[in-house]
Amino acid sequence: MNTSTNRSITIIGAGLAGSLLAILLARQGRDVVVYERRGDPRIKGYERGRSINLALAERGRNALRAAGAEDAVMAHAVMMRGRMVHALDGRQQLLRYGRDDSEVIWSVHRADLNVVLLDLAERAGARIHFYRRLHTVDFDAGHARFIDDRDDQPHDIRFSTLIGADGAGSALRAAMQRREPIDEITEFLDHSYKELEIPPAADGGFRIEPHALHIWPRGRYMCIALPNGEGTFTVTLFLPNVAEGDAPSFAAVNSGAEAEALFARDFADALPLIPRLRQDWEEHPPGLLGTLYLDRWHLDGRAVLLGDAAHAMVPFHGQGMNCAFEDCVALATQMQAHADLGDAFAAFEAQRLPDARAIQQMALENYIEMRDLVDDPGFLLQRELERLLQARHPTRFVPHYTMVTFMLTPYAEALRRSDIQRGILAEATAGRSSLDGIDWKALDRTVYEQLQPLQGAH
Ligand code: FAD
Numbered sequence: 001m002n003t004s005t006n007r008s009i010t011i012i013g014a015g016l017a018g019s020l021l022a023i024l025l026a027r028q029g030r031d032v033v034v035y036e037r038r039g040d041p042r043i044k045g046y047e048r049g050r051s052i053n054l055a056l057a058e059r060g061r062n063a064l065r066a067a068g069a070e071d072a073v074m075a076h077a078v079m080m081r082g083r084m085v086h087a088l089d090g091r092q093q094l095l096r097y098g099r100d101d102s103e104v105i106w107s108v109h110r111a112d113l114n115v116v117l118l119d120l121a122e123r124a125g126a127r128i129h130f131y132r133r134l135h136t137v138d139f140d141a142g143h144a145r146f147i148d149d150r151d152d153q154p155h156d157i158r159f160s161t162l163i164g165a166d167g168a169g170s171a172l173r174a175a176m177q178r179r180e181p182i183d184e185i186t187e188f189l190d191h192s193y194k195e196l197e198i199p200p201a202a203d204g205g206f207r208i209e210p211h212a213l214h215i216w217p218r219g220r221y222m223c224i225a226l227p228n229g230e231g232t233f234t235v236t237l238f239l240p241n242v243a244e245g246d247a248p249s250f251a252a253v254n255s256g257a258e259a260e261a262l263f264a265r266d267f268a269d270a271l272p273l274i275p276r277l278r279q280d281w282e283e284h285p286p287g288l289l290g291t292l293y294l295d296r297w298h299l300d301g302r303a304v305l306l307g308d309a310a311h312a313m314v315p316f317h318g319q320g321m322n323c324a325f326e327d328c329v330a331l332a333t334q335m336q337a338h339a340d341l342g343d344a345f346a347a348f349e350a351q352r353l354p355d356a357r358a359i360q361q362m363a364l365e366n367y368i369e370m371r372d373l374v375d376d377p378g379f380l381l382q383r384e385l386e387r388l389l390q391a392r393h394p395t396r397f398v399p400h401y402t403m404v405t406f407m408l409t410p411y412a413e414a415l416r417r418s419d420i421q422r423g424i425l426a427e428a429t430a431g432r433s434s435l436d437g438i439d440w441k442a443l444d445r446t447v448y449e450q451l452q453p454l455q456g457a458h
C-alpha cells in the first residue's frame with residue numbers, strides 16, 4: 001500500500017532513464033518504487049540477447065556523474081575519437097569529432113550500463129519489481145494494474161504519482177492519452193535498420209580500428225559500426241524501406257544471399273568481417289525508426305513522461321540516451337525546487353520540450369550529414385573553415401557537433417547557433433574549392449555581430 005505523500009514516487013520502466021531517475025529521487029529522500037516489464041538483467045541465465053552498444057556523450061556522462069555512476073560506467077567504455085569514413089574503394093579516413101582526446105564519445109554496453117544503475121538505485125533505497133508490465137491506470141482512484149507476462153496474472157497497486165520511463169511504446173503515455181488528449185504524433189522515417197556483428201579477430205583483438213565510429217556513407221543509405229569492449233563491433237545498416245531511385249531498399253533485398261550481394265557491391269571491405277551476415281539478416285526483421293511528438297508530458301501532479309516515452313527520436317545524433325539522462329537530472333532538479341509536483345512537472349515540461357524538439361530535428365538532419373556529406377568536398381571545406389573559426393573565436397564560434405556532444409548547451413540554443421553558423425560557413429565557402437583568399441577581417445566581424453560568447457566554451 002502506498003503512503004500517498006508527495007514523497008512517494010512510482011516509476012514505470014527500469015531501463016536507462018528509469019533506473020537513473022530512481023537513484024536521483026531516492027537520494028532526495030523519496031520513497032521510490034520501480035516497476036519493470038522484463039526480468040532482472042542481473043540474474044544469471046537471463047537472456048541478454050546480442051550485445052548492443054550506445055554512444056555516451058557529455059550530457060549522459062554529466063547525469064551519470066550526478067548519480068555517482070560515472071566511474072563504474074567509464075571503466076568499460078571504449079573511446080571513439082571520430083568518424084572513420086570508409087570510401088567505396090576501401091580507403092579509410094578519420095575525421096576527428098573534437099580538438100583532441102578530451103573531446104571524444106564513448107561506446108558502452110547497454111546491459112552493463114543498466115546493471116550498474118539498477119545496483120545503485122537499490123543501494124540508494126529504491127525498490128524495483130521485475131516482471132511487472134503496466135497495463136491500465138485509474139488516475140482518479142490512484143490505482144494501476146500490472147501484468148506478469150510469465151503467468152498473465154494481474155497485480156494491482158495504489159499510487160500517488162507515476163513517472164513514465166517506459167520507452168517509445170509507453171503504456172503510461174497510452175493511459176494518459178485515454179484520459180486527456182496529449183496530441184501524440186509519430187512520424188515514421190521511410191528508412192529502417194538492421195543489426196549485424198563483426199566478431200573479434202583470431203587473437204581476440206579488434207578487426208578494425210577500435211577507437212572510432214565507423215561510417216560507410218553511400219549517399220541515400222549507410223552502414224555504421226561501434227566497438228564493444230570484447231573485441232566485437234555492432235554494425236547497423238540503414239536503408240530506405242522501398243526503392244528510392246536506384247538505391248537498394250529493404251523491399252528489394254529479400255534474402256541473406258541478396259544482402260551479401262549488396263555488401264559485396266557497396267561495403268566490400270566490411271563483408272569479410274561479418275561471417276554471420278546471411279543468418280543474421282534472415283533471423284531479424286528490420287527495425288523501424290521514427291520521431292514521437294507530444295504537446296504535453298504531464299497530467300497535473302499525477303503523471304509525467306520522460307526519455308523515449310516523451311520524445312523518441314531517430315538515432316542519427318546518438319543522443320536518445322544522452323537526452324533521456326539529461327531529462328532525469330532536469331526532472332529531479334525541478335522536483336527539488338517545487339514542493340508541488342504539478343508545478344515541478346509543468347516547469348520540467350516548459351524547460352525540456354523545446355530542447356527535445358530541437359534534438360529531434362538535429363537527429364533527422366544528421367542522417368543526411370552521415371550518409372551523404374561526410375565525403376563531399378564542399379562539406380569538408382566548411383568543416384575546415386569551422387575549425388579555423390573555432391580557433392580564432394573559441395568562445396563564439398563553437399562547432400555544431402561540439403555543442404551537442406561535448407557541452408551542456410541546451411539543445412534549442414545549440415540549434416539556434418548552429419543555424420547562424422551554417423549560414424556563415426555556406427556564404428564564406430560558396431563557389432570556393434579552398435580557403436585561399438578568404439576575407440578573414442570581414443568574417444571576424446560577422447562572427448562578432450552574429451554570435452555572442454557561449455557559456456562553457458573555452
Ligand atoms: P528504455 O531504455 O527503452 O527503457 C524503457 C524500459 O521500460 C525498458 O526496460 C522496458 O522493458 C520498460 N517497459 C516498457 N513498457 C513497459 C510497461 N508497460 N511496464 C513496465 N515497464 C515497461 N542513444 C544514445 O544516446 N546513443 C546511442 O548510441 C544509441 N544507440 C542506440 C542503439 C539502439 C539499437 C537503440 C534501439 C537505441 C539507441 N539509442 C542510443 C537510444 C536509447 O537507447 C534510448 O533513447 C534510451 O534507451 C531511452 O531511455 P528510456 O529509459 O526512455 O527507454
Ligand code: 8RB
Nearest residue numbers: 055083193213224236315316317318366370
Ligand atoms: N539506434 C551514434 C552518432 C553520431 C555520429 C556522427 C549515429 C543504431 C538504433 Cl546512427 C548513429 C551516432 O555524427 O558521426 N553518435 O552515436 C549512434 C548511432 O546509431 C546507434 C548505434 C543506433 N541507435 C535503432 C540503431
